[in-house]
Amino acid sequence: MITTLDNNTALVLIDLQKGTLNAQLVHPAKGVLANAIKLIDAFRNxxxxxxxxxxNPLGAPWTKTRKQVSMIPADEEGQKAAEAKMQEDGFFTIVPEIVLQPGDLLVTKKTWNAFFETGLHDELQKRNVTGIVLGGVSTSVGVEGTARAASELGYNITLASDATTDRIASAYEHSVHTIFPRISEIDTTDAIIKMLAQRK
Known part of the structure; x- marks a missing residue:
């Protein structure tokens, strides 16, 4: 449950792009996206x-390592073909419901962690941000990966539980009920928005 938000808190939404929201998800993408947009409006206000x-993970070193399950070809030719197909399908494109405005930050990451080799930490520090509210897809991958890094960097973290989802129900449940309570507070979009207005 949320107890407070820092005066300088940023909203960080992970991978709300066509390729992730078109996947088979545990919670309807429409509801997750609607809550993300409510948060965007509240933070902008x-x-x-x-x-x-x-x-866009293609070309990243981790995609070429050995693993039991791989969703991305490891060889260079395969990665080029995959990128062309993903570009054609609009995989990397932010969904049209989210319209960037001047002042918003757009970050392209190559791994699960939005802080790794992206400059996100530096941009947040320039703005004196000490806390982040997280949402997006997938809860157990990009959202949790970013949260773990944010925790290591000392940010106060709040997870918007209804503005995030996963492809796997058990993965979502494990992240929300086991991992996130150890590194963050967790609450609904509406509770976070209410607290946002009370933070000063």
Missing amino acids: EGLPVVIVHV
């Missing part, structure tokens, strides 16, 4: 930073 993160 408060004059607080809005960070939109999307992922």
